[in-house]
Amino acid sequence: MKTGYLIDMDGVIYRENHLIPGVPEFIQALIATGAPFLFLTNNSAPTPEDLAVRLKHLGMHGLYARHFYTSAMNTADFLCETDPGCTAFVIGEGGLLTALHERKIANDAIEPRYVVVGEGSTTMDRLTKAHECIERGARLLATNPDNWCPVSSTKTRPGAGATAAFLEASTGRRAYYLGKPNGYMFHRARRKLAELALGEPEQVVMIGDTMETDIRGAFEAGMQSYLVLSGSTQFEDVGDYVYQPTRVLRTVAELTDEVHTGKPPDLRGDRAAASSGFRSSKAGLRHQTDILALHKPRPRPAMTK
Secondary structure, eight states: OOEEEEEOOBTTTEETTEEOTTHHHHHHHHHHHTOOEEEEEOOOSSOHHHHHHHHHHTTOOSOOGGGEEEHHHHHHHHHHHHSTTOEEEEESOHHHHHHHHHTTOEEOSSSOSEEEEOSSOOOHHHHHHHHHHHHTTOEEEESOOBSEEEEETTEEEEOHHHHHHHHHHHHOOOOEEOSTTSHHHHHHHHHHHHHHHTSOOSEEEEEESOIIIIIHHHHHTTOEEEEETTSSOOGGGGGGOSSOOSEEESOGGGGHHHHHHOOOOOOHHHHHHTTSSOOOOOOOOOBOOSOSOTTSOOOOOOOOO
């Protein structure tokens, strides 16, 4: 069975500026066997070229821009498909600006059709300008729902969801959130994976470390999902969720032999691990979720880690 892999990055491939043990062997197994794979990230700040260079510096070779799909690229695809010829006022960094430019979506600070929010530093002047554009009728779009993102084991930074929440609160307008877990991100990623593989894989697996985005998105897209415990999710927290991963693994290193042999796994043990023995830790929310009526502005979720 030909399997394609969608792979999250932070917490799955690296933590801070260090590869997670076993990752090089796993990626080289994918390359050596010709298994199609695509790195899928909610971070809209870097370009695919930036990510390829970063992994090269970390010791990963043989990766190119075509192996990456970011929420910035997903946002550009969405706008190009749903509203060709539109313009946008952008709060974000190079990856988002580049993705929109490549799809010929002009940056417009006078009368934009959309305000597009991504990762990155901003100023009160730009937030005020975005607020004014929304009041004049621009639609609010965020590249992803992450309220905060990890920088190191002890440090985080605000995410696109937090900036969008600011504008939701100030304008009373509700944002539309792309990126994981939005089904459009998985739909476009699956299409891109098929292009890389020169044909649709028989099955697609999402490998991620976050229940709210990676695992939820895969579940809603009808894909298998493998949760790794090398990132943001602790084993004891998994039982808090209605949806569950297909498998729970310590790291992607556990998949290396499987990729080499091509043998399907015995999932009975993984399913048992994913459905029993959990206790709740009631951690704070990291992501915006669709929990309120559409006519109400949503309150900002807790930013605890």
